[in-house]
Amino acid sequence: MLEGEASGYDLAKGSDATVADFWMATPQQLYRELERMESEGMVTARVVEQERRPDKRLFSLTQAGLEAVHAYTAETPGRPAVVRDELMVKVQCADVGDIEAVRAAIAERMEWATGKLAHYERFRQRLLGGRSEEAYFAEAERIGPYLTLLRGMALERENLQWGDMALRRLDQRLNALRAND
Structure with a gap:
């Protein structure tokens, strides 16, 4: 909506690509909001009639909405969110649990991170539109989406780096346990 008129569906799909790594909302939450x-x-909102589909509503920010965005961005952010990650609980228990299962869960998470990185890279290329990053920052109307995309990419790269290290350490532990059997 910051770029112009959008339907709730467009906003939901756009959030999947742009903000889902740091702010999750269901389509129902989005429509309520x-x-x-x-x-x-x-x-x-205005209603657009469509053939062979239900009518859709297109939303646009008003001046009051733009002022609310401005006021919101001027506020000091609260404390960072607490990470709630079930995988980390499983890793915490790996020594007394099923190390093989924990190892498999980490490997699965790494596959997911690799897929997200590929998705993010495609989105990054679309945003750049053939420009260099420097040219994008100099010319783009909005740079916020690109900055948050870079943060998501960095997070997934770090997830891969951590996963690689964790798998090596778990393998070492498994080898030591097997040698002691």
């Missing part, structure tokens, strides 16, 4: 924003005058 749009309704709330409309009732508070932060967005306007």
Whole structure:
């Protein structure tokens, strides 16, 4: 919506590509939030009739919505979110649990991170549109989406680096346990 008119569906799909790594919302939450924003005058909506599909509503930020975004970005952020990751609980218990299963879970997470990185790289190339990163930062109307994308990419690279190290250490542990049997 910061780029212009968008349907709830467009916003949900766009958030999958741009903010899902740091802010998750279900489509239902998104639609409830749009309704709330409309009732508070932060967005306007218009109905577009479609053939062979249900009508859709397109939302646009109002001046009050733009002012709310400005006020929100001026606020000091709260404390960073607490990470709740079931994999980390399993890793914590690996020594008394099933090390092979924990190892498999880490490997699966690494596959997921590799897939996300590939997705992010495709999105990065679309944003750059053939430009260098320096040219993008100098010319793009909005750089926030690119900056958050770079953060997501860095996080997934770090996840891969950690996963590689953790797998090596678990393999060492498994080899030592097998040697002692």
